[in-house]
Amino acid sequence: MKLPVPDFSCHNVTQITPDIVRGSGISLLMLDLDNTIAPYKTTVPAEHVLRWVRDMKEAGIDLHFVSNSKRPDRVEGFAGILDIGYIKAARKPGTKALKKVMADFGRSPEECALVGDQIYTDVWAASRAGCRSFLVHPIRFTNPFLFLRYLAEAPFRALRRSRLK
Numbered sequence: 001m002k003l004p005v006p007d008f009s010c011h012n013v014t015q016i017t018p019d020i021v022r023g024s025g026i027s028l029l030m031l032d033l034d035n036t037i038a039p040y041k042t043t044v045p046a047e048h049v050l051r052w053v054r055d056m057k058e059a060g061i062d063l064h065f066v067s068n069s070k071r072p073d074r075v076e077g078f079a080g081i082l083d084i085g086y087i088k089a090a091r092k093p094g095t096k097a098l099k100k101v102m103a104d105f106g107r108s109p110e111e112c113a114l115v116g117d118q119i120y121t122d123v124w125a126a127s128r129a130g131c132r133s134f135l136v137h138p139i140r141f142t143n144p145f146l147f148l149r150y151l152a153e154a155p156f157r158a159l160r161r162s163r164l165k
């Protein structure tokens with residue numbers, strides 16, 4: 001059984017640098033949206049996210065949203081502003097969406113990673129799909145349920161293989 005253990009953990013996406021990604025042999029990053037790239041309630045990316053996306057693209061690293069969100073226009077909005085492709089209602093920890101993106105880009109799982117804030121959806125989907133995972137700290141706990149879920153993830157968060165400074 002593949003356990004949902006993150007390969008890398010960090011506080012936020014800006015700690016994931018093109019050098020770290022390239023140095024790990026990764027050329028495609030699949031991105032969770034909510035609480036990874038932006039808080040649930042915002043509709044436009046922050047300045048540091050715009051810079052991060054630009055830097056990744058300039059380094060030749062492909063980006064693609066894989067979001068479980070079903071909210072109308074939400075994923076589309078970010079994808080449009082950042083000029084990144086997307087799959088919404090992706091049903092992570094199911095692996096179908098990840099496999100489709102990897103196939104569309106012609107990449108093997110070893111060349112891909114998923115960036116997300118949740119163990120039981122993002123990290124688990126990545127490990128089941130055979131690719132690596134970057135676990136970020138959730139941007140904001142907007143309700144008690146999110147915090148309880150975060151606590152329930154603690155054992156797997158603690159097992160992360162490496163922590164980015």
Ligand SMILES: [Mg+2]
Nearest residue numbers: 032034035117
């Ligand atoms: Mg999320």
